[in-house]
Amino acid sequence: xxxxxxxxxxxxxxxxxxxxxxxxxxxxxxxxxxxxxxxxxxxxxxxxxxxxxxxxxxxxxxxxxxxxxxxxxxxxxxxxxxxxxxxxxxxxxxxxxxxxxxxxxxxxxxxxxxxxxxxxxxxxxxxxxxxxxxxxxxxxxxxxxxxxxxxxxxxxxxxxxxxxxxxxxxxxxxxxxxxxxxxxxxxxxxxxxxxxxxxxxxxxxxxxxxxxxxxxxxxxxxxxxxxxxxxxxxxxxxxxxxxxxxxxxxxxxxxxxxxxxxxxxxxxxxxxxxxxxxxxxxxxxxxxxxxxxxxxxxxxxxxxxxxxxxxxxxxxxxxxxxxxxxxxxxxxxxxxxxxxxxxxxxxxxxxxxxxxxxxxxxxxxxxxxxxxxxxxxxxxxxxxxxxxxxxxxxxxxxxxxxxxxxxxxxxxxxxxxxxxxxxxxxxxxxxxxxxxxxxxxxxxxxxxxxxxxxxxxxxxxxxxxxxxxxxxxxxxxxxxxxxxxxxxxxx
Amino acid sequence: xxxxxxxxxxxxxxxxxxxxxxxxxxxxxxxxxxxxxxxxxxxxxxxxxxxxxxxxxxxxxxxxxxxxxxxxxxxxxxxxxxxxxxxxxxxxxxxxxxxxxxxxxxxxxxxxxxxxxxxxxxxxxxxxxxxxxxxxxxxxxxxxxxxxxxxxxxxxxxxxxxxxxxxxxxxxxxxxxxxxxxxxxxxxxxxxxxxxxxxxxxxxxxxxxxxxxxxxxxxxxxxxxxxxxxxxxxxxxxxxxxxxxxxxxxxxxxxxxxxxxxxxxxxxxxxxxxxxxxxxxxxxxxxxxxxxxxxxxxxxxxxxxxxxxxxxxxxxxxxxxxxxxxxxxxxxxxxxxxxxxxxxxxxxxxxxxxxxxxxxxxxxxxxxxxxxxxxxxxxxxxxxxxxxxxxxxxxxxxxxxxxxxxxxxxxxxxxxxxxxxxxxxxxxxxxxxxxxxxxxxxxxxxxxxxxxxxxxxxxxxxxxxxxxxxxxxxxxxxxxxxxx
Numbered sequence: 001x002x003x004x005x006x007x008x009x010x011x012x013x014x015x016x017x018x019x020x021x022x023x024x025x026x027x028x029x030x031x032x033x034x035x036x037x038x039x040x041x042x043x044x045x046x047x048x049x050x051x052x053x054x055x056x057x058x059x060x061x062x063x064x065x066x067x068x069x070x071x072x073x074x075x076x077x078x079x080x081x082x083x084x085x086x087x088x089x090x091x092x093x094x095x096x097x098x099x100x101x102x103x104x105x106x107x108x109x110x111x112x113x114x115x116x117x118x119x120x121x122x123x124x125x126x127x128x129x130x131x132x133x134x135x136x137x138x139x140x141x142x143x144x145x146x147x148x149x150x151x152x153x154x155x156x157x158x159x160x161x162x163x164x165x166x167x168x169x170x171x172x173x174x175x176x177x178x179x180x181x182x183x184x185x186x187x188x189x190x191x192x193x194x195x196x197x198x199x200x201x202x203x204x205x206x207x208x209x210x211x212x213x214x215x216x217x218x219x220x221x222x223x224x225x226x227x228x229x230x231x232x233x234x235x236x237x238x239x240x241x242x243x244x245x246x247x248x249x250x251x252x253x254x255x256x257x258x259x260x261x262x263x264x265x266x267x268x269x270x271x272x273x274x275x276x277x278x279x280x281x282x283x284x285x286x287x288x289x290x291x292x293x294x295x296x297x298x299x300x301x302x303x304x305x306x307x308x309x310x311x312x313x314x315x316x317x318x319x320x321x322x323x324x325x326x327x328x329x330x331x332x333x334x335x336x337x338x339x340x341x342x343x344x345x346x347x348x349x350x351x352x353x354x355x356x357x358x359x360x361x362x363x364x365x366x367x368x369x370x371x372x373x374x375x376x377x378x379x380x381x382x383x384x385x386x387x388x389x390x391x392x393x394x395x396x397x398x399x400x401x402x403x404x405x406x407x408x409x410x411x412x413x414x415x416x417x418x419x420x421x422x423x424x425x426x427x428x429x430x431x432x433x434x435x436x437x438x439x440x441x442x443x444x445x446x447x448x449x450x451x452x453x454x455x456x457x458x459x460x461x462x463x464x465x466x467x468x469x470x471x472x473x474x475x476x477x478x479x480x481x482x483x484x485x486x487x488x489x490x491x
Numbered sequence: 492x493x494x495x496x497x498x499x500x501x502x503x504x505x506x507x508x509x510x511x512x513x514x515x516x517x518x519x520x521x522x523x524x525x526x527x528x529x530x531x532x533x534x535x536x537x538x539x540x541x542x543x544x545x546x547x548x549x550x551x552x553x554x555x556x557x558x559x560x561x562x563x564x565x566x567x568x569x570x571x572x573x574x575x576x577x578x579x580x581x582x583x584x585x586x587x588x589x590x591x592x593x594x595x596x597x598x599x600x601x602x603x604x605x606x607x608x609x610x611x612x613x614x615x616x617x618x619x620x621x622x623x624x625x626x627x628x629x630x631x632x633x634x635x636x637x638x639x640x641x642x643x644x645x646x647x648x649x650x651x652x653x654x655x656x657x658x659x660x661x662x663x664x665x666x667x668x669x670x671x672x673x674x675x676x677x678x679x680x681x682x683x684x685x686x687x688x689x690x691x692x693x694x695x696x697x698x699x700x701x702x703x704x705x706x707x708x709x710x711x712x713x714x715x716x717x718x719x720x721x722x723x724x725x726x727x728x729x730x731x732x733x734x735x736x737x738x739x740x741x742x743x744x745x746x747x748x749x750x751x752x753x754x755x756x757x758x759x760x761x762x763x764x765x766x767x768x769x770x771x772x773x774x775x776x777x778x779x780x781x782x783x784x785x786x787x788x789x790x791x792x793x794x795x796x797x798x799x800x801x802x803x804x805x806x807x808x809x810x811x812x813x814x815x816x817x818x819x820x821x822x823x824x825x826x827x828x829x830x831x832x833x834x835x836x837x838x839x840x841x842x843x844x845x846x847x848x849x850x851x852x853x854x855x856x857x858x859x860x861x862x863x864x865x866x867x868x869x870x871x872x873x874x875x876x877x878x879x880x881x882x883x884x885x886x887x888x889x890x891x892x893x894x895x896x897x898x899x900x901x902x903x904x905x906x907x908x909x910x911x912x913x914x915x916x917x918x919x920x921x922x923x924x925x926x927x928x929x930x931x932x933x934x935x936x937x938x939x940x941x942x943x944x945x946x947x948x949x950x951x952x953x954x955x956x957x958x959x960x961x962x963x964x965x966x967x968x969x970x971x972x973x974x975x
Binding site for chain 2: 001002003004006007008009011012013016018019020022023026027031032034035037038040041042046
């Protein structure tokens with residue numbers, strides 16, 4: 001019987017050994033797959049167990065957290081949700097995150113390794129650091145001015161500090177309240193469905209993710225390309241351009257919206273926005289030169305992050321001369337995001353170099369100690385400094401006595417360019433109104449702000465007038481706010 | 492786990508160390524067990540609420556008093572008992588209370604820890620009572636037939652009570668509910684041991700031989716009653732839909748029959764029959780069929796869009812624990828929902844203590860089972876040997892059935908993890924099992940008992956090989972070769 005008892009003991013050992021092997025399988029081998037299973041709520045429960053870190057504008061949180069007393073405990077709240085929605089994006093327990101909430105998620109949620117002052121301690125104590133904060137470069141005054149300017153219209157504003165690349169305002173209109181999407185349940189699902197079905201697309205961040213034909217504002221790029229390539233050496237010399245101008249290789253005449261463009265100089269062409277002159281200059285620069293110039297300004301780059309990703313602005317690399325002529329005046333299939341056009345203005349304002357646009361000044365722990373500081377980056381030189389100076393003069397003329405007089409700010413030097421982009425098949429749609437510009441306080445050495453404003457469906461009959469009528473006043477308000485905010489810098 | 496085999500095999504005595512009582516060692520281990528449990532309790536409290544829980548003093552005192560009482564009873568009434576058995580039981584019970592108390596915090600309004608503490612206290616009282624009343628385990632043989640009648644009655648009673656969660660295994664009375672089937676397993680073990688001990692010669696040596704199959708049929712006259720009772724008990728359980736316990740009884744029956752007769756062929760036949768039965772039940776009985784389906788594909792409900800089932804949640808919990816666990820109070824095993832404190836208690840251990848913690852718990856069970864088998868090996872009377880084997884097997888099988896169920900090794904059948912899981916009747920029953928093991932090990936190690944009747948040649952050769960490294964307590968009296 002002793003032998004049989006031993007066998008039974010061995011059998012029991014076998015059973016327990018099988019359990020042990022299976023435990024190793026689950027807890028070590030398959031643990032990662034089990035953790036990653038979408039039905040496993042642990043990640044979500046853990047994620048929302050503590051208040052999420054805040055996003056700050058001008059030193060004040062524009063976000064908050066609310067204890068919902070449910071399984072997913074803390075829900076996101078937004079102060080002035082629609083105003084800052086293009087900056088913050090949403091943080092939803094149902095639909096994930098977007099924009100800054102997404103780009104800085106690891107800091108805000110407290111999972112970034114850098115948040116732990118003593119990483120080993122958190123490992124040992126099995127605690128997690130509190131969610132950190134993202135301090136934005138946005139200035140509340142500039143943002144509000146842009147938002148107020150776009151009220152009731154569809155459009156977007158992007159404003160930059162040319163020297164540093166700080167994004168001062170990022171506005172998309174109409175907007176939405178991201179707080180509606182924070183929690184779970186049918187109310188959130190209804191809001192999501194309603195916002196997505198809305199024909200005005202309020203959740204579309206037009207400043208970063210929508211591309212528009214830039215129209216005449218693109219003439220700044222063409223002018224820079226011509227000056228850098230030496231195609232135009234004297235901006236005041238007549239260009240001997242007929243009006244209308246026959247697109248090369250076709251019998252299609254290109255008209256002007258304004259008069260006095262026949263044989264105009266490039267300075268006059270920028271000032272009065274002559275399509276004929278600039279189209280012809282673009283053709284003379286050539287496809288390769290135009291593509292290179294556009295790409296130096298940031299076109300055809302799909303990798304830009306601010307840190308939310310930015311849609312690619314397009315300048316075709318394979319075009320016939322007539323298509324190139326249209327592209328040189330921002331038509332055909334040239335498209336740009338408002339941020340891209342703000343970068344064009346900023347390049348001119350900053351002496352030709354483009355500072356990498358960024359939305360996050362720094363990230364901090366909950367107590368305010370810095371985790372990561374925003375570093376000024378450069379996207380390289382878009383044009384020679386001399387070219388930039390020349391273009392600054394031309395743009396100032398646009399505002400002083402040209403098509404963009406509505407953008408003038410008292411006490412400041414303002415340069416700008418209006419634009420009206422063609423829209424729809426055969427230009428049948430109502431055009432977009434554009435204004436890009438920059439402003440420098442008279443006593444300041446460098447421009448403090450560069451801005452791009454686009455207003456969709458501006459009711460305009462005639463080309464560039466609408467840029468001055470619909471977009472320039474908004475740009476003026478934004479630049480004014482930026483100049484006054486500049487005197488009282490944010491903490 | 493390999494340590495278990497080593498310990499079972501390596502049971503030769505050390506020279507000169509005759510019959511140590513080792514009660515001091517037991518007391519030290521008990522203190523350690525109580526300390527571990529109280530620290531676990533405090534840690535879980537601090538981790539979940541940030542402060543020391545109010546009932547800490549009560550909990551610590553209750554556990555310490557219970558452990559001390561049990562120890563005194565062993566010291567007075569079973570002085571030669573194995574010093575490991577009681578501390579293991581106290582540690583497992585203490586850990587169970589920690590886990591249940593911790594889960595109580597996530598289910599306000601459904602506190603279970605206080606009731607469990609009360610039942611554990613009752614268990615310890617019964618432990619003491621068994622030791623006081625039952626001075627010689629062989630007395631139990633007199634009550635074999637009474638046991639079997641009682642066992643069948645206990646199993647039949649719940650049929651007349653309303654089903655809870657699909658199983659007729661509960662008796663509700665005066666606000667308390669318990670599972671009589673839990674007690675029945677001890678009674679059946681006693682009956683099987685008695686009957687097989689009395690008839691093992693007949694079972695082993697008589698019966699018609701079928702040469703072609705190299706099998707010897709068991710004599711019907713002897714096998715008949717035991718088979719009938721076993722069938723009856725299993726039948727009742729199937730009616731009650733308590734399949735975990737059916738599996739346990741079947742395993743117990745096969746193991747004890749094998750121990751008594753040594754006929755491996757019958758084990759094969761038994762397993763074959765069990766396999767067929769399990770297949771039939773798993774295919775045709777909807778309740779069981781769904782369990783089998785869950786086992787085959789635990790994530791099927793997720794794919795159907797119905798969210799994770801209990802087994803999937805349990806697997807998530809184990810996976811979340813990983814190697815070292817989330818820490819007591821830091822897990823989310825409450826997501827399992829229903830039965831998190833009872834059948835699925837091991838998942839909480841897996842999540843919060845990790846693979847390391849669950850391995851330790853399994854090692855404790857393995858050690859408890861090993862000490863049971865060891866008592867069986869050292870005992871001299873067939874009844875004692877069979878009873879010890881049966882009781883140790885009950886613990887091992889129970890652990891396997893439920894731990895295998897919640898980890899997806901075998902289809903899930905409801906059963907309590909011994910000592911850990913919430914459930915009064917289970918805790919009380921396990922305390923009685925431990926009391927019987929203590930009594931059996933005391934008999935095995937008591938000096939002045941007669942010489943071992945069974946030859947033990949294999950152990951002797953091993954003992955000479957491993958003599959140099961032996962440091963443990965020994966069960967058996969010194970053998971002539973060892974002292975020479």
